[in-house]
Amino acid sequence: MTEPKTDNAMTFAEPIAETCAGSGKSDCKHGRGENGCDDCKVRLFSVCGALEASELDELDRISQVKNFPAKTMLFDQGALAGSVFNVTEGIVRLYKSLPDGRRQIVGFALPGDFLGLALMDRYGVAAEAVTNVKVCRFARPAFLNYVDGKPHLLRRLHEFAGHELSLAQDQMLLLGRRTAEEKVAAFLLNLQTRYGRIGAMSVNVPLPMSRQDIADYLGLTIETVSRTLTKLAKEKVVVVVPDGVRLLSTDRLDQLAAA
Amino acid sequence: MTEPKTDNAMTFAEPIAETCAGSGKSDCKHGRGENGCDDCKVRLFSVCGALEASELDELDRISQVKNFPAKTMLFDQGALAGSVFNVTEGIVRLYKSLPDGRRQIVGFALPGDFLGLALMDRYGVAAEAVTNVKVCRFARPAFLNYVDGKPHLLRRLHEFAGHELSLAQDQMLLLGRRTAEEKVAAFLLNLQTRYGRIGAMSVNVPLPMSRQDIADYLGLTIETVSRTLTKLAKEKVVVVVPDGVRLLSTDRLDQLAAA
């Protein structure tokens, strides 16, 4: 369990707004690399296919780039949901907390991921920048207005929500029924896959988040995460490197994860 | 952990179709008790407010009442999602399984709840009748067709999905960070609340599901569930009765659940 943080007077970030110079050039071709439109501020993976070039332009126009330094909060659990975010750089942790400080990280948002898409009036989880983070922010009213009257997009959003739910259910299975070793193995494979989707496919899996974060994501303690990683390293399944892990035997990990 | 079931050759239910006599009377007033329209086959809590009377009629028309005896399967994990269900009577368990038989129940569906609303092409979880179950079934194409062109409904559905996600995240917190006693306390309170919403508000909480089901829902073993219940009974927090529990001190439970 997480020990109550002494440093829990977490500052609410005052993000630095940028003028979005550079992405303002209007000769944008909306080239659809695997990162979505390369010129645009937003990085759409999942929703991209549902959008016309003109719609992408419009979406881009109502957006605003913001930076959040590492460890600052994008929004707090239960706060009025004023914005929808699209992460473009860095990693965000999403979590719920118990009054005594125990914390459960329900997910890490990587570049391309959306936050606040549920479109409920309050955020159900808190979001903090793990690394320095760049996001594309949409004011809720503008986004709602944009979405309304685009049933295909609404539909897409709904499918997307269904996918999120499915992932959450996978995580329940992991939290409720898997051993520490299985949890860590599944986590590493999962991260590898997700990094693969944003270009950095490799056996080198960066772990920008702390051991505490990993522990709070997997329902373990920091010591158990550390020990498990060491054990996997001793068994030549992984190599622990600064800020990451190199996967030696994905097969073995698959086996351990017992997907 | 769940021991591998010897009886896992679970039969795929061949539901008995009914002719829906009785609810076919067309003088339905669509009286909106807390159960939705009392005359209709469907029992809509969450989505109800978004529908006009005429739309409810239409929805009712494309629906079909089916019965599933206890322990039969409504659909399997990964199966083609051919139907959307609205539970009208009984309880359904939704779960994911590991290849070795370990099982995680991700939720219990009570009357009024929808199954398969994610509208993805495959079910992400399996669904089994805990008790005898009566559902209102919509063929996917008909339901999709019905939903399309009703943006307000689509919107509502999306909000509903967001709510589901939020519940799933609460469950992650429970699974990852709570003790056995906290889990059981939270479970009982949660059930009480949900029963309250469908009319049977009382300190008597029916537990139609087995101890194994509760264990698989809370990430515990059957023995731990049993012991915890016994402990709560010794402390005069609850009384264990046949197929249920009477809550003596909701306050104490709240305190234990540490919401």
Next chain:
DNA sequence: CGCCGTCTTTGACACAGGTCAATGCCGGAA
């Protein structure tokens, strides 16, 4: 009525993972 199968409870014991504490590692400040 008694038998039997299934579920639940209870007890004794084991162990995965938590707790506590010491040490190591590293990067930034002076």
Next chain:
DNA sequence: TTCCGGCATTGACCTGTGTCAAAGACGGCG
């Protein structure tokens, strides 16, 4: 360069929960 503070690792030990086994409780059925 050294000091310092914040992680991460490692070890020793403990405990909550799992495992195994036996004994009720209960309902269906002959």
